[in-house]
Amino acid sequence: MSDTVHAPTVHRADVTWDPTKARSALLAMFMAAVQSADPLKVLAAHLPPRPPGRCVVVGCGKSAAVMAAAVEAAWPDVAMAGLVVTRYGHAVPTRQIEVMESAHPVPDANSEISARRMLEMVRGLGPNDLVLALISGGGSALMSLPGPGLTLADKQAVNRALLLSGATIHEINAVRKHLSAIKGGRLAQAAAPAHVVTLAISDVPGDDPSVIASGPTLPDVSTIADVQNILKHYDIPLSSQVKRYLQTAPETPKPGDFATDYRLIATPMMALKAAADTAASLGLTSLVLGELEGESRDLGIVMAGMARSVRTHGLPIAPPAVLLSGGETTVTIGQGGGGKGGRNMEFALSLAVALQGLHGVWAVAGDSDGIDGFGDAAGAFIDGTTLARAQAAGYDPVAVLHQHDSFPVFDALGDLLRTGPTLTNVNALRAVIIG
Amino acid sequence: MSDTVHAPTVHRADVTWDPTKARSALLAMFMAAVQSADPLKVLAAHLPPRPPGRCVVVGCGKSAAVMAAAVEAAWPDVAMAGLVVTRYGHAVPTRQIEVMESAHPVPDANSEISARRMLEMVRGLGPNDLVLALISGGGSALMSLPGPGLTLADKQAVNRALLLSGATIHEINAVRKHLSAIKGGRLAQAAAPAHVVTLAISDVPGDDPSVIASGPTLPDVSTIADVQNILKHYDIPLSSQVKRYLQTAPETPKPGDFATDYRLIATPMMALKAAADTAASLGLTSLVLGELEGESRDLGIVMAGMARSVRTHGLPIAPPAVLLSGGETTVTIGQGGGGKGGRNMEFALSLAVALQGLHGVWAVAGDSDGIDGFGDAAGAFIDGTTLARAQAAGYDPVAVLHQHDSFPVFDALGDLLRTGPTLTNVNALRAVIIG
Numbered sequence: 006m007s008d009t010v011h012a013p014t015v016h017r018a019d020v021t022w023d024p025t026k027a028r029s030a031l032l033a034m035f036m037a038a039v040q041s042a043d044p045l046k047v048l049a050a051h052l053p054p055r056p057p058g059r060c061v062v063v064g065c066g067k068s069a070a071v072m073a074a075a076v077e078a079a080w081p082d083v084a085m086a087g088l089v090v091t092r093y094g095h096a097v098p099t100r101q102i103e104v105m106e107s108a109h110p111v112p113d114a115n116s117e118i119s120a121r122r123m124l125e126m127v128r129g130l131g132p133n134d135l136v137l138a139l140i141s142g143g144g145s146a147l148m149s150l151p152g153p154g155l156t157l158a159d160k161q162a163v164n165r166a167l168l169l170s171g172a173t174i175h176e177i178n179a180v181r182k183h184l185s186a187i188k189g190g191r192l193a194q195a196a197a198p199a200h201v202v203t204l205a206i207s208d209v210p211g212d213d214p215s216v217i218a219s220g221p222t223l224p225d226v227s228t229i230a231d232v233q234n235i236l237k238h239y240d241i242p243l244s245s246q247v248k249r250y251l252q253t254a255p256e257t258p259k260p261g262d263f264a265t266d267y268r269l270i271a272t273p274m275m276a277l278k279a280a281a282d283t284a285a286s287l288g289l290t291s292l293v294l295g296e297l298e299g300e301s302r303d304l305g306i307v308m309a310g311m312a313r314s315v316r317t318h319g320l321p322i323a324p325p326a327v328l329l330s331g332g333e334t335t336v337t338i339g340q341g342g343g344g345k346g347g348r349n350m351e352f353a354l355s356l357a358v359a360l361q362g363l364h365g366v367w368a369v370a371g372d373s374d375g376i377d378g379f380g381d382a383a384g385a386f387i388d389g390t391t392l393a394r395a396q397a398a399g400y401d402p403v404a405v406l407h408q409h410d411s412f413p414v415f416d417a418l419g420d421l422l423r424t425g426p427t428l429t430n431v432n433a434l435r436a437v438i439i440g
Numbered sequence: 441m442s443d444t445v446h447a448p449t450v451h452r453a454d455v456t457w458d459p460t461k462a463r464s465a466l467l468a469m470f471m472a473a474v475q476s477a478d479p480l481k482v483l484a485a486h487l488p489p490r491p492p493g494r495c496v497v498v499g500c501g502k503s504a505a506v507m508a509a510a511v512e513a514a515w516p517d518v519a520m521a522g523l524v525v526t527r528y529g530h531a532v533p534t535r536q537i538e539v540m541e542s543a544h545p546v547p548d549a550n551s552e553i554s555a556r557r558m559l560e561m562v563r564g565l566g567p568n569d570l571v572l573a574l575i576s577g578g579g580s581a582l583m584s585l586p587g588p589g590l591t592l593a594d595k596q597a598v599n600r601a602l603l604l605s606g607a608t609i610h611e612i613n614a615v616r617k618h619l620s621a622i623k624g625g626r627l628a629q630a631a632a633p634a635h636v637v638t639l640a641i642s643d644v645p646g647d648d649p650s651v652i653a654s655g656p657t658l659p660d661v662s663t664i665a666d667v668q669n670i671l672k673h674y675d676i677p678l679s680s681q682v683k684r685y686l687q688t689a690p691e692t693p694k695p696g697d698f699a700t701d702y703r704l705i706a707t708p709m710m711a712l713k714a715a716a717d718t719a720a721s722l723g724l725t726s727l728v729l730g731e732l733e734g735e736s737r738d739l740g741i742v743m744a745g746m747a748r749s750v751r752t753h754g755l756p757i758a759p760p761a762v763l764l765s766g767g768e769t770t771v772t773i774g775q776g777g778g779g780k781g782g783r784n785m786e787f788a789l790s791l792a793v794a795l796q797g798l799h800g801v802w803a804v805a806g807d808s809d810g811i812d813g814f815g816d817a818a819g820a821f822i823d824g825t826t827l828a829r830a831q832a833a834g835y836d837p838v839a840v841l842h843q844h845d846s847f848p849v850f851d852a853l854g855d856l857l858r859t860g861p862t863l864t865n866v867n868a869l870r871a872v873i874i875g
Binding site for chain 1: 733
C-alpha cells in the first residue's frame with residue numbers, strides 16, 4: 006500500500022542542535038547583550054577630550070552611579086566634582102562624584118534635593134569647563150523638580166490624567182518638560198556657557214533622546230502653546246496652581262539656544278546586534294525582529310508561530326537560526342490578581358505552552374537589568390520539554406499563565422536565568438533558537 | 441553652534457513609496473493570496489488520472505460546494521455522482537454533484553444527514569472506482585455523525601469539557617475521532633476498496649491533515665486506550681452513554697489499513713508565498729513571518745515594533761519591504777461587551793495606534809474568506825494618516841479598540857477592504873509595507 010501526502014514543498018531540516026549547546030548559546034547571547042550596555046565596558050570610548058577647565062559630572066537614572074564610576078575609571082587623573090542620583094540600592098562606590106539615591110517610579114524628597122543641587126553645581130561654569138551628564142532610564146522620576154510654585158502632587162495629577170487620556174508619549178513629554186524646572190533642556194541651559202556632553206543609555210524604543218529621562222540636556226521643540234492645546238484637547242483637569250503657572254511659566258530652551266553633544270553609549274538595538282554577533286560566531290543565522298511591545302503572553306504566542314514557521318517552512322529564515330527581539334512587554338493583571346512572575350518569564354512560559362512540545366526549539370527571555378519583576382532572576386529558559394516537565398512537577402502551565410505565577414514553575418524546573426543586578430537597562434532580550 | 445547626536449549607525453532610508461502605489465500593492469498582494477486558494481483556479485492541477493470505473497465525489501467544509509464545481513469544470517466529460525456539505529449560504533450551482541448545507545460551528549440535523557448519506561454513497565465501490573474527498577475548514581461541524589448509541593449532545597459535552605481542560609489540540613482530536621462514525625478515517629474505510637483521493641484546503645497552522653475536518657479519510661494513529669487516558673488525565677466527566685460506548689466502540693482505522701492519497705491544494709503558507717511573489721514583482725523585499733496567532737490588538741503592537749525597526753534600523757529587512765503574515769488571531773471580548781468589528785480590522789486599528797502616525801508605512805489585514813467577523817468587509821487598510829483621520833472624524837481610536845468597534849471607523853474613513861465572500865479560507869493575510 007502506498008501512503009502519499011502531496012504537501013507543498015516545505016523545509017524540514019533535521020534538528021542539528023542539542024540541548025546543551027543551545028542552552029550555552031542562549032546564555033552567551035544574553036550576556037553579550039548585557040555587556041554591550043555595561044558602562045564599565047563601553048562608556049570610556051564615548052568620552053570627549055579632557056577639558057582644559059573644570060569637570061563637573063551630573064546625572065540621573067538607574068545606571069547613574071555605575072556610569073559615574075566608569076567616568077572615574079576612564080579618567081583616573083582628572084579632578085572632577087559632581088553628583089548623580091540613582092535608584093535606592095543602585096549606588097556603587099565612587100571616589101570623587103557623590104552618589105545620591107531616590108525613589109522610582111514615584112519621586113520622593115531626594116528626587117527634588119538632587120535636582121536642586123545639580124542645578125546649583127552647573128551654574129557659574131565657564132566656556133573651558135565640561136559638564137558630563139550621565140542619563141539612563143528611570144531618570145525622570147529619580148531627578149524631579151516641579152516648576153516654580155508647583156508641587157510634586159500638581160505634576161503627578163496632570164501626569165496621571167494624561168496617561169489615561171490617550172495622549173501620545175510625545176504629547177505627555179511636552180507637558181512634563183514644561184512643568185519641570187530641570188527637564189526639557191533646563192539643566193543644560195543652567196550649565197551654559199560650559200561645554201555639555203551627554204552620555205546616555207536608552208531604554209526607550211527608537212532611542213529618542215528627548216524622551217530618555219525627559220531630556221534634561223536637550224533643547225525642546227515643544228512650546229507652552231502646544232502644552233495648552235494638549236491639555237485642552239484631552240480635557241485634562243487643572244488645579245488653580247497649574248493654571249496660574251502656565252500663564253507665567255518660562256519657556257523651555259529651544260534648538261539653537263545652546264550646543265548639543267548627545268552620545269548614546271548603549272541602546273536596545275546595540276544589545277540586539279551584540280547578541281546577533283555572538284549568534285553568528287556560534288553558526289546561527291539571526292533575525293533581529295526589533296523592539297517589540299504588547300502583552301507578554303500574546304508575544305509568546307506570536308513568537309511560537311514564527312518558530313514553527315522556521316522549523317516547518319524555513320521562513321522567515323532557515324534553521325539553525327535564532328529569532329532575536331528586544332523591547333518591553335506588558336503583563337496585564339486581571340481580576341484574579343497577580344502571582345509571582347515577570348514579563349519575561351511570562352513570555353517564556355506562554356511560548357512554551359504555544360509551542361506544544363515542538364522539538365528542537367530553545368529560548369531565553371530576560372531583562373537586561375537582571376531583575377524580571379519578581380525575585381532574584383533575570384528571566385527564564387524554555388524548550389520543547391518545558392511543558393511536560395512542568396506538568397510532571399505538578400503545575401498546570403495554562404492556569405499558571407492565567408495567575409501570572411511563572412516564577413515558582415521555572416524555579417522548580419531549574420530553568421531560571423540568574424545574572425544578579427546588572428546596573429544597566431536596555432530592556433529585554435528574547436532569543437529563540439530553532440536548531 | 442554645533443548640534444551633534446552621536447547615535448548608533450542606523451538605516452534611515454528615504455520613503456520611496458507613495459500612498460497610491462502602496463494601496464494598490466497591498467490589494468494586489470491580498471488578492472494573490474486569495475486566488476492561490478480559489479478552487480476554480482487551483483484544484484484541476486491536483487486531480488488524479490480519470491478513473492476507469494465510477495467516480496464518486498464527497499466532501500465537507502466551507503469550500504465544499506465550490507470545490508465540487510471545480511471538479512465538474514475540470515472533468516466536464518466524466519460522469520460522476522456525489523454529495524458535499526457546506527455551510528448555509530456557501531452553496532454554488534453544480535451539475536452532477538449534490539450540495540447540502542448545514543450549520544457551523546454547532547452541527548445541526550443536516551450535518552448528520554449528509555454524513556450518513558456520504559457513508560452510504562461510498563459503500564460497495566470496487567477497486568477501479570475513484571472517490572474524491574473534498575475537505576476544507578469547518579468540515580468537522582458541517583459533517584458530523586456521533587458513533588453508534590451516542591447523541592450529538594454527548595459528543596458536545598465531552599468536547600466542551602476538553603476545550604476548558606488544557607488538553608492539546610491533538611488530544612482533543614483523538615477523542616473527537618473516536619466518538620465519531622465518520623471521522624478519523626472511517627469515511628475512507630467505508631470506501632475501500634475504491635481508490636480514495638483527498639483534495640484539501642488547509643486552514644490550520646502547520647496543515648496537519650489529521651486536524652483538517654478531523655481527518656475523515658486519513659488513518660488514525662491514536663487508539664481507544666489513548667482516548668481513555670486523555671479523558672482520565674483531564675478528569676473529563678462522562679455520561680453513562682459515553683462510558684458504555686467507549687467499552688465497545690470500534691477502533692479507528694490505522695496506518696496500513698488502506699492507501700492514503702492526500703493532496704493539499706491550498707494552504708496558508710501557499711497564500712503567503714503567492715503574496716510574496718506579487719511583492720517581488722512590485723519591487724518589494726518580503727519577509728514571511730509565518731502563521732501567527734494571539735490577541736489581534738497585541739499582534740498589532742508587535743507588528744508596529746517590527747515596522748519601526750525596519751524604518752529606523754533596516755532590520756529585520758531593509759525598506760522598501762513588506763512584512764507578510766497569516767494565521768488567525770483572537771479577539772477577547774471583555775466586560776465592556778463587543779462592538780462591530782473583526783479580528784483583522786482590530787489588528788489594523790491597533791497597528792495604526794501603535795505606529796503613532798509613523799510616516800511611510802501602509803498595511804492591509806483581511807480574512808481570505810472575505811468576511812472579517814462583522815458586516816460585508818474582509819478587513820481594512822491603514823497608514824500613517826489613519827490615526828489623525830479617525831480623530832478628525834470624531835473617533836477615539838483607543839476607546840474604539842477597547843470597545844472592539846473598529847468596523848464603523850474604517851467604514852467612515854473609506855478604508856474597508858471589500859472582496860465579497862470568496863468561498864475559500866486559508867485564514868488571514870496581513871501585509872505591512874515599509875516604503
